Amino acid sequence: MTTTGRRASRDAQAPGLARLAALIADETRAACLLALLDGRAWTAGELARHAGVAASTVSEHLGKLVAGGLLTEERQGRHRYVRLADARVAQLVEDLAAQVAPGTAEPPRTLAKAGAGAAMARGRTCYDHLAGRLGIAVTDALTERRLLRQDTGFALTDAGLDWFAAAGIGLARTGRRPLARGCLDWTERRPHLAGVAGAALCRHALDAGWCVRIGSERAVKVTDLGERMLSQLLGIAPTALR
Missing domain, CATH: 1.10.10.10 (Winged helix-like DNA-binding domain superfamily/Winged helix DNA-binding domain)
Known part of the structure; x- marks a missing residue:
């Protein structure tokens, strides 16, 4: 051309x-x-x-x-x-939100707003996967255990596929959505796990009672059961989830 x-x-x-x-x-x-x-x-x-x-x-x-x-x-x-x-629109919105420089957002004007903001930073859903410190903690734990690779883009290893199967988390690999994808976290400024695997893990966490939604925002809270299961399955310390 x-x-x-x-x-x-x-x-x-x-x-x-x-x-x-x-x-x-x-x-x-x-x-x-x-x-x-x-x-x-x-x-x-x-x-x-x-x-x-x-x-x-x-x-x-x-x-x-x-x-x-x-x-x-x-x-x-x-x-x-x-x-x-669809998920592509969610990725676009989250990626744009991540470009907002820290400190440029308008500070919360009430204690309620400040509390909601803290809860969102601690743990939230990003469309259909986990984000905030919770999402980063899960992503880091998967990576440290060589269940997830980040060196050449996000990809589940064979051990990672086995881990999802053993945990009873089904991965419906249909359509064009990637199995694993990095999504830049707008509060942590690091990528968390998205894609089919991220969505399946988030859905399982909510359905199994590991996490519950709180408030009217996207915030989620890890339950006592969730702390035990994430510690048992991924070695995540409960203090990292609070």
Whole structure:
């Protein structure tokens, strides 16, 4: 391809990139996208309360996000629910959030906000996998035990595949989603485990009662059972999870 041809190809992508950037570059829409990183479906009313705006205002923003392909919507009776379109959108939002320099975010104005922020940093879901100090602790433990490799990109070793099977955590390797992928953690500034393996581990942790969701944010807390199981299976000290 000639230089002119390559330039034309790049230029053809510019309008789409500009539209995507403009779609995200609104504080209310950004707040909605960050809230939806919990992987669940939210109503417009729930997102309006979260973002601190009127329901009519958030409905307009959600319409733009749906039209732009970042959200999908479902209707059940009188209720309209929205969720992130897929894992690629979640990765985009999390990666962008990770680029916000430490100290530039607005400090919490209340003790409740500060407490919620601390809980999110301790442990949370990032779309469908574990993040925060909890996600990093699990990722580090898998790596130290040579169950996960990070030297050439994230990849489960044969021993890692055996570990997931022995722990009763199924890995449904279908579709184009990678088995293991690194996702930059916006509070820890290091990658945690995502992909099929990350999603399966998070789902198992919630279903088995190792972790429970707390508050209205994405925060999760490791239970006493979770501390015992993560210590037994990965050698993670309970103090590292608190």
